[in-house]
Amino acid sequence: MKIEFPRHMVNYNCILPIIRQLEPMFKANKKLLPVVEFDLFKMRKISILGTLILYKLLDHSYRNQCFKEHQFGGDKKFLESVFQIYGFTELFKSYFGNNMPNDNISRYIKIRTQPNFIIAPQSLSRTNFADYNNHLQKTFVPALNRFYSSNPDAVSMMLTCISEIMANYWQHATDKYNSLLVAEGSKDIIEISCIDTGIGIVSSMESSKLFKVGLSKEKLLNKALTKGVSSKPNTNHMGYGLWIIDEIVSRTKGVLHIYTQGVYYKNERGQKWTEKGGFWNGTILYLQLPLSNPVTHSQLFSTKETNSLAPKINFV
């Protein structure tokens, strides 16, 4: 099998051309097929999103014994320099050496800030909860806070989105699925991506048995983005997370892409559509938020929207 990577793997438009090639890989679990070739010869630019996709592909293939051999073709110096910038060097090195990296991947990832941009990776791990939470609270959030100190509403907006993303991915944040969230931003815009190879949204919705049997994947994905609809009723899941993110994206004229199990949803500056296409076993979520007019809960929910039960809360 050969996976061809585009010349520029720098924004959300790079996702679909890659995942269109991946169904055979995701069907090769435990098959130890002879070889997979990662063709990176054309590549000249890659963002942290592209690097994350590349890493997750390799990680999935190794962990699930899809192939006996993994071949990489491309400009080695260029790739090494990119992995260095994004803090993925040690992770890739271990794979190139045909070793699985230590499951505690948070020890590999580092936050970098420059005058005009920030690169912030965060692993999600229930198994290594103490390390994960320590990095989140003591490194990740303070770094974002410092970098965007002149725009506290933007910090509130991005951390609202990040907290909802994390709560959604948390269910499947085991070592096996190795969920990873990365953020890369300038003062004007931030891109946040989170990828796992766990249970996708379509399967989660189907297994809830809340929806008509035979409902299309597109409709199931749209249901997941509907306010108050959760695949896990009678749990603490509220079905608000993806809706909140989607609303913030529409109101800030940002971008949200979700790819899961052969179907994808796009919201580009308020224009929304859902289609079949590509295949990712698990979920890729990509978010781009302009930071000039941040939107937070108080703009999404007015007091009029509360239901008639009106809880009595002693706020002081």
Place this chain on the structure above:
Amino acid sequence: MINITLASYGTIISDAFLGSQIYADIEKALNAHQNLEIDFAGVIAMATFCSKQIFGDFYVKLGSEAFFDRIRIKNASKDMRIVVRLGIEKALEDQDRNESAKARQMA
């Protein structure tokens, strides 16, 4: 009155583990003291999941009067007040739905 400072758990409260730690500490405090003050100072974000897990559950468990009388929430920003309210409202909706389902079954 005893005080629980949420920022000591984290400035972003986004996962079930952290939520259950906070829940357990609030429960312990309520078992030992009549009144509790929960301080939101420094908390920037809380997932709606965690709000329901913590505040929704206690609201249903204690009932509206006892929740109001025994738990004071201070320094919650406008956004955090909304998140707390959403978690409670959703827990009440679930309770209502479950009671209706039980009543239907009984009938």
